[in-house]
Amino acid sequence: MSLKRVIICVIVMCSSFLSSCSSSDASSENVVDTPKENETPDEGEAADAPPKLWREHWFEHNQLVTRVYYDDDLALYYDNDVDRTIEWPKTILSDVWEYIKSVYGNFGEDPRLYAILHTGRYSGGHPSVYMDASHDYRNVVDCGPYSWRQALPQEGLNLIIHEVGHIVEGSTNGIKNNPAWDIWKDSKWAEIFIYDVYKGIGKDSFAQQFHDEMLNQYDDFPRPDTQWFKDWFYPVYTQYGESKVLNNFYDLLAEHFPKNNQGTAFSRRMDMGEFVHFWSGAAGEDLQPLAKEAFGWPTEWENQLTKAKETFPQIQY
Incomplete structure (x- = not known):
C-alpha cells in the first residue's frame, strides 16, 4: 500500500474514533444539553398545557423533570427522586399563587407558577x-433539600414560599429588580410575606407558628440585634x-421610583431615607419614628x- 493510502486510512480511523467518543459523552446524564421538552398535550389537555x-x-441543574400536576395557577414538577404519592403541593402551592x-x-x-421539587439534591432553593x-x-421556584413528605413550614413549605417572595419583590407590576434589596437583603421582606401568605390561604396555625419563631429572630443589619419582623414589618403590616x-x-x-428607558426595570437601589419615605407613603403615615425605634436613626x-x-x-x- 502506498504511503498516501496509509495516511488516508489513519485519518479516517481517527475521525471515526473521535466521533464515537463525542457521541458517547453527549449521551451522558451528567452533561447539560439544550432543553428537551415534551410539548405535545395529552388528549383532552388544553393547547397551552405546560x-x-x-x-x-441552569446553574448545576440538568435534571429532566416530570410534570405531575397542573391547573390554572400551578405547574408542578418532580425529579425522579421525589415520591409520587406526595400530593399536598398540588393544592397548597396552587392556593399560594x-x-x-x-x-x-x-x-x-402565563398565569402559572412553575414549581420544581427535588429530593436530596442541592442545599436550598x-x-x-x-x-x-x-x-x-x-x-x-426550584427547591431541593427536603423529602416533602409532610406539608409543614419546617419541612420545606417556608422555603418554597420564601422563593415565591423573591418573584414578587423582583417583578411585581411588570418591573424587574428590587430597589430595597441592599436594605432588607435575603430577605427580611420574605418574613412578613410568608406570614401574610399563610394567613391568606387559611393556614392560621402555620402563620402563628411562624410569627412566634420570628419574635426571636435577630439580625446584624442595619445595626446589631435588629428585629426586622417584630419591630418593623409586623407593626407596619x-x-x-x-x-x-x-x-x-x-x-x-x-409609579415613582427611577426605571430604565423602557420602564421594565428599576435602574438603581434605594437608600434608607427613600425606604422609609416609600413605606410611609404605603402606610399613609410618617413611619420615621417607628424606623428610629427599630433601626436607630443616624444623621445620614x-x-x-x-x-x-x-x-x-x-x-x-
Missing part, C-alpha cells in the same frame, strides 16, 4: 421571574392594612429622608 417533561439548564395574584396582580401572560430567559421565561400595605409599597415604587439617614421628600414630593402621608 410541558410534560422539562430539562433543567392564586392568593398572591389576588394581592399583587398578574406576573406575565432559587427563583426565576418571567422576564428571564434562564428559566424559559417562566415564574419558577398589622397597623396599616396587612396585605394592602405590602402591595401599596410596590405600587408606589412602580435623616439627610437621606429629607432628600427623598424633595425628590419624590408626590408621596404624601
